[in-house]
Amino acid sequence: SYVLTQPPSVSVAPGQTARITCGGNNIGSKSVHWYQQKPGQAPVLVVYDDRDRPSGIPERFSGSNSGNTATLTISRVEAGDEADYYCQVWDSSSDHWVFGGGTKLTVL
């Protein structure tokens, strides 16, 4: 089955840029989606189809996808961005939806 690999944690100072990666075999050929989950809350979709943002998601959140790595970029990081972030794809070979293991973003 398809595997997505994320770093367990990323730390960044307020106002800086955070980059969270999601690795997978030829992931550039798939559409990647990203979710933010704060403690005690349900996940929220922040980027879909590699780089599109749902309404209400700040422009500070952006995505890219190429080769074997997809990246969620959060510009001008704020304290409120501290959360767990998950990438997700649909694996057409198995008709399974797959999540990465999640990355905890800490704002220093």
Added chain:
Amino acid sequence: EVQLVESGGGLVQPGGSLRLSCAASGFTVRSNYMSWVRQAPGKGLEWVSIIYSGGTTYYADSVKGRFAISKDNSKNTVYLQMSSLRAEDTAVYYCVRAPLYYFDYWGQGTLVTVSS
């Protein structure tokens, strides 16, 4: 406004059964893919099952043969029938809408605890 409200969670013994319900409002389940995603305590997200608008279903390998997803279009409700439950099925179960291959709306989740 889109809303998803799960119910039916609780404590169940290993080997037991439980049925989760997800009442949808603000859209129709008839014309959407609907899915269940779970999260074990302190762990990441795990996709469980999906039902397409036409009724086709898919399952994660970890639950295939034990769980069954269904929907009642007249009640705008999705169900997850869980049987032969194991300790490792303990998790918060989220009902989610899948407009295509991602999940755009999530319920608040219902906790299932499998323990003797």
